[in-house]
Amino acid sequence: MSEDSQAFERTTRLLDGAATEALGARIAAGLDVGDAVALEGDLGAGKTTLARAILRALGVTEEVPSPTFTLVQEYETPRLTVRHYDLYRIANAREMGELGLDDALDEGAALIEWPERAAGRLPAQTLHVALSITGPVSRDAKLSGPAKWAAHV
Template identity: 45%
Template sequence: MILDDQAATAAFGGKIAALLRAGDVVTLSGPLSAGKTTLARGVLEALGHHGEVPSPSFAIVQPYEDLRVPVWHVDLYRIEGPSELEELGLDEIRSDGVLIVEWPEHGGNGAWPDALALSLEPREDGSRALTAVVPTAWEGRWPPT
């Protein structure tokens, strides 16, 4: 799928928001400036968050608990491996809400085998190519309309 610009990326995040259930994980991969945080902002806005959505690069985990379904926006860019991932307690958080995880590859292969795995790749014309690996848990919900 091609997302023409930042507005289209955020709007696509809004479509994903309509599909989310407690326990879901959405992973966002791609290089710096690929649109991962923009897509996450679109999800959060569609779920009812109207404030700022900073990149969680330094905080690592940014909670948004006052939404239709609580969301924890996670950025694993600064962690160095799966052992650090365990210290964050994300599996416990996940039982009550949704995880949106940027840079999931830093958490090790297979950290969330049931995640909707989205990858964004910038293109020369400023658009983004989005690819998805859709797990069984998302069958019947994907693709968003």
């Protein structure tokens, strides 16, 4: 079977925070061990907000801080382990290696803010979510990735 890593692409209008939360729940429902979700977009686009929605939908009840300074936070959810990365502050490729993305994907799923900083280390089968600000409470989410996601998001 040929595996086209960008087999589907769709832009979804998120008219308010509730719509972002609902998108998070749909992503959570499709998330399996080995899945990477790249959260792209400018400062304040809503990457952490969407990551939080995904984690909440997976059953995380503890606080979900932005991993701005820790770079990675790990969550045990009833269904799978999820690591939440924010790569904005990574210094270099070696530091990226130390963050254990390969292990994260062996053991669970990864949500990655500022994936551009990972410089080619993301798996080909990544779901890309590119958020852009369209108004005070609205966002556009451009989704692209492997075909499996078309059924979920």
